[in-house]
Amino acid sequence: MFTGIVEEIGVIRQIRRGAHSSVLTIGADTVLSDLKIGDSVAVNGVCLTATSLGSDSFTADVMHETLRRSSLGSLAPGSRVNLERAMAANGRFGGHIVSGHIDGTGRIASTRRDDNAVWYTVETPAPLLRYIVEKGSITIDGISLTVATVEQDRFSVSVIPHTAQVTILGEKGPGDTVNLETDIIGKYVEKLLQPAPEPTGSRGVTLEFLAENGF
Template sequence: MFTGIVEEIGKIESISRGRNSAVLTISAEKVLRGTKIGDSIAVNGICLTVTKLMNNAFQADVMHETLSRSSLAEAVKGSEVNLERAMAADGRFGGHIVAGHVDGTGTIAGKKKDDNAIWYKIEASPHIMRYVVEKGSITVDGISLTVAKVEDNNFSISAIPHTVSQTVLKDRKEGDIVNLENDIIGKYVEKLLYVQDEETNGLIGARQKDNTKKSTITKDFLAKYGY
């Protein structure tokens, strides 16, 4: 698990591409401290497993599913990436719960400065937008950010100069692709509120059909207990 608080910016030193996969070599310093082979590091919000350690770099495998869902498919040698180690059990929870499992990508549709903040408008598909709520959390390229505005097919975030300067947001411009991960809590709440239908989703076995019933957890129930 991660928190979306980027520790440093790394650089892709090499990409070895296979037919449907790739091996990345990424230069870094801070995230290598205490890191062992098999540990997890979020690379632009994507949870990758360290397979090899060098003096100032690490290697990680990227599978077909990850390439198809993320901006790593467009990565090139020299690209800068946000890096974060998995959260330590005794660490500070500075952002929000980030799994490192990217839901899809979005496109930066606008960027403007507003006094000491920088606004980014990001267009996203309906399966991303359904979980985006104003004042809620979203992960953009591994950065935990607060949603400032929501429209039909896009949302906006307002970032402070420190966040921009310490992450790859500083280089993001209109038309760039970014990795997006929705707040996982919203997905769990939806799962509890709405039982998947067998005919449309094929997730409930035939033997369970007669025993399937609607969840008793309601919005009023969640509100009563502080959700």
């Protein structure tokens, strides 16, 4: 589990591409301090597993499903990426509950400055937008942000200078693709509100069932 508070910006050193997968070598500093093989690292919001460690880098495998759902397939050597280690049990919960399981991608439609902040408007597919609510939480490229406005096919966030400086969001603009993870709580609530499927051959509790059993 992650919090959406980015720890540092890493750099893609090398990409080994397979038919439908990739192996990333990522240059880093802070996240390497206590990283072990098998640990999880969010790379632009995507939960990956460290498969090997170097003095100033680590590697991670990216499977087909992850490439299909995220923007990791568009990375190239030299690309900068947001990095966050999994949350420690004794850490502060500074952002919100982030699983690192990307729901899909969005496209930055526009940016505008508002005094010291920058507004980002992101066009979003309808299946994702249904889980995005005003003043709720959204993860953009692994960054925990608060949704400021929601429209029919897009939403907006306001980003403070510190966030823009310590993440790659400050380097992005109109036309760029970003990874999106919606608030997991909303998805669980929706699932729980759906009626559970009846077992095969079961009619459930009906008036006929009650009458047949003497009620």
